[in-house]
Structures are given as C-alpha cells and as structure tokens.
Amino acid sequence: MKFDLSILAKHIPFLLEGAWLTFQACLLAVIGSLVVGLLVAAARTSASPLLNRLSAIYVDIFRNIPFIVQLFFFYFGLPEIGIYIDAFTTGVIAMSVAGGAFTSDVIRSGILAIDPGIIEAAQVSGLRKSTILRKIVMPIALRASVRPLGSVFINLILTSSILSTITLNELTGSAKIVASQTFRPFEVYFVLLVAYAALTWFVSILISMLHRYLNRNQAEGAV
Amino acid sequence: MRYGDFTPYDLVLLLQGLGVSVALFVSTTLIGLVIGTLWAVIRFYRVPVLSQVVAFVAELLKNSPVLVQLFLVFFGLPAFLKINVTPTTAAVITLSGNSAAFIYVIAVSAIESVGRDQLEAARVFGLSRWQILRRVIAPQAAAFAIGPLTGLLVNQLQVTSLISVIGVMDLTKVGNILNLRTLKPFLVWTAVGVLYYLTAKLVAHAGARFEKRLRAHTAWKGL
Numbered sequence: 448m449k450f451d452l453s454i455l456a457k458h459i460p461f462l463l464e465g466a467w468l469t470f471q472a473c474l475l476a477v478i479g480s481l482v483v484g485l486l487v488a489a490a491r492t493s494a495s496p497l498l499n500r501l502s503a504i505y506v507d508i509f510r511n512i513p514f515i516v517q518l519f520f521f522y523f524g525l526p527e528i529g530i531y532i533d534a535f536t537t538g539v540i541a542m543s544v545a546g547g548a549f550t551s552d553v554i555r556s557g558i559l560a561i562d563p564g565i566i567e568a569a570q571v572s573g574l575r576k577s578t579i580l581r582k583i584v585m586p587i588a589l590r591a592s593v594r595p596l597g598s599v600f601i602n603l604i605l606t607s608s609i610l611s612t613i614t615l616n617e618l619t620g621s622a623k624i625v626a627s628q629t630f631r632p633f634e635v636y637f638v639l640l641v642a643y644a645a646l647t648w649f650v651s652i653l654i655s656m657l658h659r660y661l662n663r664n665q666a667e668g669a670v
Numbered sequence: 671m672r673y674g675d676f677t678p679y680d681l682v683l684l685l686q687g688l689g690v691s692v693a694l695f696v697s698t699t700l701i702g703l704v705i706g707t708l709w710a711v712i713r714f715y716r717v718p719v720l721s722q723v724v725a726f727v728a729e730l731l732k733n734s735p736v737l738v739q740l741f742l743v744f745f746g747l748p749a750f751l752k753i754n755v756t757p758t759t760a761a762v763i764t765l766s767g768n769s770a771a772f773i774y775v776i777a778v779s780a781i782e783s784v785g786r787d788q789l790e791a792a793r794v795f796g797l798s799r800w801q802i803l804r805r806v807i808a809p810q811a812a813a814f815a816i817g818p819l820t821g822l823l824v825n826q827l828q829v830t831s832l833i834s835v836i837g838v839m840d841l842t843k844v845g846n847i848l849n850l851r852t853l854k855p856f857l858v859w860t861a862v863g864v865l866y867y868l869t870a871k872l873v874a875h876a877g878a879r880f881e882k883r884l885r886a887h888t889a890w891k892g893l
Contacts, residue, residue, distance in 0.1 A: 450750075511824065511870040512863045513831035515842055520863065523855035601733075608735035612835055619738060626745060633746035636738055644733040 452634055458625045465621030466642075472535065472617060473604050476542035480603065481596075483547025488554035488588075489580060502551070509548035515609055517541055522613045538610040546603045553595045557588030590661045597654030601647045608643070618642070674852055687844030688865050694840065695830050698762055699823060702769025709770065710777030711803070724774070731771035736829050740764045744836045761833040768829065772822050780815035781807055813884040820877025824870050831866070841865060 455462075490502040509517065518541045525532065532540075561584060569579045589596075611620035622639045626632040709724045731739065744760035747753065755763075784807050792802045834843035845862035849855050 508863075508867065511828075511867045513828035513842065513866055515831045515834070516845065516859055516863050516866060519842075519845070519849070520855065520859040523849055524859065527855055605733075605735040608737045609832070611737070619735065619741075622738075623741070626741075631749065633742065633750035636742035636746045639738050640730065640734045640742060643735055643738060644730050647733040 450634065451631075452638065454629055454631055455625070455634060455638060458629070462618065462621055462625060465616055465618040468535075468615070469604075469607055469617040469619075472539055472542070472610060472615075473600075473607050475539045476546055476603055476607070477600050479539060479543025480546030480550045480599075483543055484550025484554050485585065487547060487551035488558060491551060491555045492558045506548045506551055509545050510552070514541070514545050514606055515612065517545055518609060518613060534610070534613045534615040538607075538613060538615055542603060542606065542610075545606070546599065549599045549602070550596065553592050553599055554588055556595075557592035558584055560591060561587050593654065593658040593661055597651060597658070600654075601650055604647060604650065605643065676848075676852060676854075676857075680848055683844050683848070684841070684861060684865065687839060687841035688869070690838065691827075691830050691840040691842075691866075692869065694758075694761055694765065694833065694838070695827050698765035698769055698830075699826065701762070701766040702773050702826075705766065705770035706773030707777050709774040710781055713774075713778055714781050714803075715799075728771040728774045731768055732775070736764065736768055736832050737835065739768060740832060740836055757833070757837045760836060761830075761838050765826070765830060765833070769822075769826050772826075773819070776815050776818045776822065777811070779818075780811035783814045784810045809884075813881075813888075816877065816881040816884055820874060820881070823873050823877065827870055827873055828866065 487502045487505060490498040491506070493499060518538070521541045521544075522534070522537050525537065565583065565587070566579065569583050574583070607617060608619040610617055611623060614620075616624065619639065622635050626635040629635065709728065712724055713721045715721075740760060743764050744755060744757065747760075748755045788806055788810075789802060792806045797805065830840060831842040834840050834846065837843070841862055845858050849858045852858065
C-alpha cells in the first residue's frame with residue numbers, strides 16, 4: 448500500500464478537537480498532581496512518624512501498580528460507592544493521584560537537598576513552621592526540581608493516551624475513530640506518534656526555558 | 671441466570687494472566703537488552719549514519735505513548751504491509767522496541783561512565799577493540815547500569831499492562847473479564863493491583879541483589 452498522508456486532511460479538525468481534550472486533561476492533571484505532590488512531599492519530610500509512614504505507603508502503592516489498573520479501579524469502582532462522575536473527571540483524578548506519587552518523590556528529593564543551615568537560620572529567626580515551609584523550603588525545592596518535574600509531566604502527557612480506554616475521546620481516542628473511518632491505520636497512528644513526540648519535545652524546551660528563568664540568579668555553573 | 675459469583679477457577683485465571691504478563695515482560699526485556707546494548711555499541715564505535723538513525727529512533731520511541739506504538743504495530747502494520755500480526759506478536763515487537771530505546775540510553779551513559787584513561791591504558795597494552803569492550807568496559811558498565819536498569823524494569827512491568835487493550839490475555843485483561851462478570855470492581859482490581867505490586871517488588875528486590883553481586887569487588891572487605 449502507498450504511504451499517503453493526504454487522506455488525513457479532512458480529519459484534522461476532528462483530531463484537533465481530541466488534542467484540545469488531551470490538553471485540558473493534561474493541564475488539570477499537572478495542576479492536580481502538583482498539589483498532591485506538594486502535600487505528600489511535605490508529609491513525607493515532616494517530623495511526624497505517622498504522616499511519614501502514610502505518605503510513604505501512598506507513594507509505594509501508586510508507583511508500583513500500572514496506571515491502567517488504577518484507572519479501571521476508579522472508573523468502575525467509584526460508581527459502586529455512589530459517586531457518578533464522567534470519564535473526563537475520572538481520568539483527571541486518576542492521573543492526578545498517580546502523577547502525585549511521582550511528583551512528591553521529586554519534590555521530596557528537592558527538599559532533602561536543601562542545606563540544613565538554611566532551615567536552621569529560618570528557625571532561629573523565629574519563623575513559624577508553616578512560614579518556613581511556604582516561604583523558604585518549597586521555593587528552593589521547587590526551583591531545583593524543575594527539570595525532573597518536567598520529565599514527570601512529560602510522562603503524564605504520554606500517560607494521558609491511556610484515557611482512551613475509558614471511552615474518553617482525547618487525541619488517541621479520536622485517532623482510533625479516524626483510523627476506523629478511513630481504513631488507513633498505519634498513516635493515522637504514524638502521524639499520531641510523530642505528533643506526540645513533537646508535543647513532548649516542545650514541552651521539554653519550555654521546561655528548559657522555565658528552569659533557566661527560575662535559576663537565573665544562581666551562581667555560574669550551577670546549572 | 672447469571673453466574674456473578676467468584677469461583678475457585680477465577681484464581682487460576684488470575685495466575686494464568688500473571689504468567690502471561692511475566693512471560694512477556696521477561697522475554698521483551700531480554701530482547702530489549704540485546705537490541706539496546708547493540709545500539710549503544712553502534713554509538714560507541716561511532717558508526718556513520720547508523721548511529722544517527724539509532725539515536726533518532728530511540729528518541730521517537732521514548733517520546734511517544736506506548737499505546738500509540740502498540741496501535742501502529744497491531745492495526746497499522748497489517749494494513750500497510752498486508753501481513754498478519756497476532757496480538758502477542760504485536761505486543762512482543764512493541765514492548766521490545768520500547769524497552770530497547772530506554773535501555774539504549776542507560777547503556778550509553780554506562781559506557782561513558784568508564785574513564786577515557788582506562789581505554790587508553792588498555793589500548794597501550796595491545797588489547798583489541800573487542801577485548802576492550804568485553805574485558806574492560808562491559809564489567810564496569812554493567813555495575814553502573816544495574817541501578818537505573820532496575821528502576822526501568824519496574825516501570826516496564828507496568829507498561830506490559832497496556833497490551834490488554836489489543837486483546838492479549840494478560841493480568842489486566844483477566845481483571846477486566848472478572849470485573850465485567852462479577853461486577854465487583856473493588857475486589858477484582860485490588861487483587862490485580864496486589865499481584866502487580868508483588869511482582870514489581872520482586873523485580874526491585876532481584877535488581878538490588880544482583881547489583882550487590884556486581885559491585886562485590888568494590889565492597890569493603892576489611893584489612
């Protein structure tokens with residue numbers, strides 16, 4: 448068969464619609480996993496043994512179970528306990544919870560890398576615990592972990608394709624529909640592959656720019 | 671009449687699914703190891719054209735969703751090349767390629783971790799190119815790579831769950847079937863999750879043991 452991309456032309460608006468849904472899901476999931484990650488990382492590095500243990504268990508569980516299993520757990524399980532929400536919300540929740548585990552690990556290592564002298568200085572200055580966390584620990588930890596956070600978020604974008612298995616027609620889901628309408632699966636999925644690669648490449652450039660911007664005041668060489 | 675209850679046979683079904691998942695995981699890991707290492711060696715010898723192609727393909731495979739790669743192989747290849755691809759074949763091809771791309775990155779940095787001066791010393795002693803690769807680089811690179819490799823394998827184990835989407839009877843697919851028959855999502859997906867979790871822990875544990883053995887020569891033995 449000939450490799451012919453022109454047949455895709457009239458399906459582009461439909462694919463873009465799917466891409467828009469992917470973008471929305473990813474944006475919400477990134478925000479969600481950042482919030483979850485910050486809270487869990489704070490718990491993970493806190494002095495309380497109980498919080499420590501609970502957050503460690505959370506991270507361990509959600510990092511070691513496949514995302515698709517977690518997704519099905521939420522998608523089929525939530526209606527069972529009387530919570531009826533649509534596939535999009537379920538997907539965003541599942542991505543936030545799973546992404547939160549990875550995010551919290553990154554932020555935690557950022558927190559642990561902070562010079563203890565800085566925290567001691569804040570403590571003897573009489574700052575409250577919450578102030579130290581909000582104004583000193585988190586800004587430093589987040590600034591240092593922009594790059595690893597970026598790769599977690601890129602992974603999240605790739606993971607979002609799995610949402611197509613719970614009837615959500617995001618980019619991969621709508622590509623599936625186009626493939627079955629045109630009978631040209633090879634072209635459709637090849638374009639999709641390149642599109643995802645281009646998207647993540649673009650995001651990684653944005654992350655590098657953000658990293659350089661946030662760390663512009665750091666000493667030379669401390670990239 | 672519906673058969674909605676669990677039967678003892680369901681346990682057999684779950685274990686069967688686990689067997690399929692683990693078998694595919696092990697075989698694709700081995701194939702991926704061979705291909706990935708081969709790519710890294712190609713890069714090490716700076717083979718013209720081929721090393722650029724390898725780098726590009728690895729980048730493409732790393733930066734696109736596995737689900738899309740799976741669809742490309744399972745739906746795209748048969749339509750394009752007019753060949754028959756069974757779900758299992760598609761799964762093996764995709765997962766091997768995906769593992770190879772990530773192993774390539776690890777192998778490249780492992781080879782680079784061996785100091786240049788060692789290569790020069792080996793060359794001065796008159797070792798051939800193959801001998802240098804086999805006797806000098808490989809043992810040190812393996813000890814360096816085993817840590818990141820374990821992390822990758824834990825991840826790849828979870829990636830195998832995606833092949834359920836194209837109809838391979840792996841653990842996730844079995845979970846799906848049981849879920850639809852018994853309509854007890856919490857129980858079914860928890861059981862599936864626990865099985866994945868235990869397998870992941872086993873992989874991590876085995877990796878840690880193996881790393882200890884590979885690094886035995888650098889361990890402190892006392893005076």
